[in-house]
Amino acid sequence: MTTEQSPSDPVAAGPEGDLPVVLEAEGLTKHFPIRRRGRAALTGSRRSIQAVDDVTLVLRRGRVTALVGESGSGKSTVARLLAGLYPRTGGDIRLHGESVNVRRGKAFRAYARRVQMIFQDPFASLNPVHTVRYHLTRALKIHGRAGDDLEKSLRELLTRVQMTPPERYLDKFPHELSGGQRQRVAIARALGADPExxxxxxxxxxxxxxxxxGVLNLLRDLKERLHLAILYITHDIASARYFADETMVMYAGRMVEGGDSETVTQRPAHPYTRLLIESAPDPARLLPAEPEGPFHVKVPSSGGEPPSLIDPPSGCRFHPRCPVALARCKTDLPPRFDVGDAPGHWAACWLYDGAAG
Structure with missing residues (x-):
């Protein structure tokens, strides 16, 4: 792996393209084979759940990239692939430009030191029979960051996640903490590796x-002070607009739209993105009253159900729910098209093909 600045080094201000790329995925794919038993195992072809297909994204230092989609769209699978917790079916993952494919041993530990994951349920991710001190000490020792003064390192970690005074929390068990405090401990444990x-x-x-x-503001503060690259996975597109610099929208295992968060939430190009926004509790705070764009896409909030990922639809996976689907949407997979005037804003939708009439 190439040598890079540590996360504590300052990052010169500049446009997005000038920020160093920390982690990137290209054509990332994950299919989970379905186990068949009895006679079914001896006959017929093997089937799989196509959880992630051809996902490409870039995480840069000092920026938050949101990955948005409804439940079952493949968001968490992408995170686990990037963390090295799942073997990938296809595609490439690069850390500072060098391909990585490690899942165990010293190589995985070296990768995990630079790429850390924060899980959804803080109570499930912390061992209930161990104290905060144990969780943080273990993280520091595994990654060789305990130092000469372990107590000082523990206090610094808790102070960094705004749990002060740290002595009040070190010897508490997870069930003695609130949900927000447990998640802050999980964040502190991740920071114990000094990740990028x-x-x-x-x-x-x-x-x-x-x-x-409060937790989102903490993550934003850590991003700015430590210049972290953060992938923020959520089904709440309103929080993505508030917290993330860039937003990527995922549907049924595929990316359908991306761009800076303000553009994606204020001028959505893909019909599915508009559906997400109109399904928010208060869509008026996000979406203009009149749809924008050359096709004036209007998607009703009752947009049906996501497709099966065992046998996904041909062409665009959203076409069975899309009220403005073209004939080619049912047969041809749309590539990414640049849309609007905002740099970097794209949508995988045939409505934006220059040849569309």
Missing amino acids: ALLADEPVSMLDVSIRL
Whole structure:
């Protein structure tokens, strides 16, 4: 792996293209084979769940990239692939431009030191029979960051996630903490590795609404102070607009739209993105009253159900739910088309093909 600046080094201000790429995926694919028993195992072809297909994304230092979609769209699978927890079916994952394919041993530990994951349920991700001290000490020792003064390192970790005074929390068990405090401990444990990228899998969805903002603000502060590259996975496109610099929209295992968060949420190009926004509790705060774009796409909020990923639709996977689907949407998979005037805004939708009439 190439040598890069540590996360604590300053990053010069500049446009997105000038920010160093930490982690990237190209053509990332994951199919889960379906186990068949009895006579079915001896006859017929093997089938699989096509959870992730041809996903490409880039995580840069000092930026948050949101991955948005409804449940079952493949968001969490992408995070686990990037974390090395699942073997990939196809595609490439690169850390600082070098391909990685490690799942165990010293090589995996070296990769995990730079790419850490924060899970959705903080209670499930912490061992209930061990204290906060145990969880953080183990993280520091595994990644060789305990230092000469372990107590000082533990206090610094808890202070970094705004759990002060740290002495109040070190000897508590997970059940003695609130949901927000447990998630802060999980974040502190991830920071114990001194990572360059954080993969946050719906980090606030299990928390009370009243404390979600505090955790998101903590992650934003860590991004700015430590210059972390953060992948923020969520089904709440409103929080993506608030928290993320860039938003990618995922549907049925495939990316359908991407761009800076303000553009994607204010001027959505793909019919599915509009469906997500109109399904939000208060869509008026996000979406203009009149649809924008050359086709004035209007998607009703009752948009049907996601397709089966065992036998997904041909062509665009959204076409069975799309009220403006073209004939070719049912047969041809749309590539990415640049849309609008905002740089980097794209949509995988045939409505934006220059040849479309």
